[in-house]
Amino acid sequence: MERIFSGLFEAASFWEPRRLPELFCGFARRHTAPTMYPVACAPQAWASAAVFSLLASALGITIDGARGEISLIHPMLPPAVGELRITGLEVGSGRIDLLLENHPHDVGLTVLRREGEVRVVTVK
Numbered sequence: 001m002e003r004i005f006s007g008l009f010e011a012a013s014f015w016e017p018r019r020l021p022e023l024f025c026g027f028a029r030r031h032t033a034p035t036m037y038p039v040a041c042a043p044q045a046w047a048s049a050a051v052f053s054l055l056a057s058a059l060g061i062t063i064d065g066a067r068g069e070i071s072l073i074h075p076m077l078p079p080a081v082g083e084l085r086i087t088g089l090e091v092g093s094g095r096i097d098l099l100l101e102n103h104p105h106d107v108g109l110t111v112l113r114r115e116g117e118v119r120v121v122t123v124k
Contacts, residue, residue: 070096
């Protein structure tokens with residue numbers, strides 16, 4: 001998971017304007033950047049959504065709006081991501097802002113703002 005996440009993050013950081021193409025290929029890298037597939041469309045909606053799906057998977061995040069609960073199960077971030085802010089996340093009738101910080105062997109979680117009844121559960 002970390003290798004895939006890091007690879008996509010690295011790829012997105014090389015292509016302007018920070019958008020993933022629909023695909024890139026197994027050609028050797030040129031200098032430091034991955035090689036874009038010559039006929040790939042960029043941006044591509046499903047390619048952009050893949051990043052959020054991968055992020056949700058890496059964080060092990062599930063949201064139960066009916067119970068007003070967010071769970072993070074064994075969250076991880078790739079080394080290139082020092083911190084991640086999630087703001088304005090609606091959970092049931094509440095709203096929350098989170099700060100996730102990458103540490104060498106752990107991901108720290110801080111609740112920056114909470115409106116309403118929102119419970120956060122973390123399993124490490």
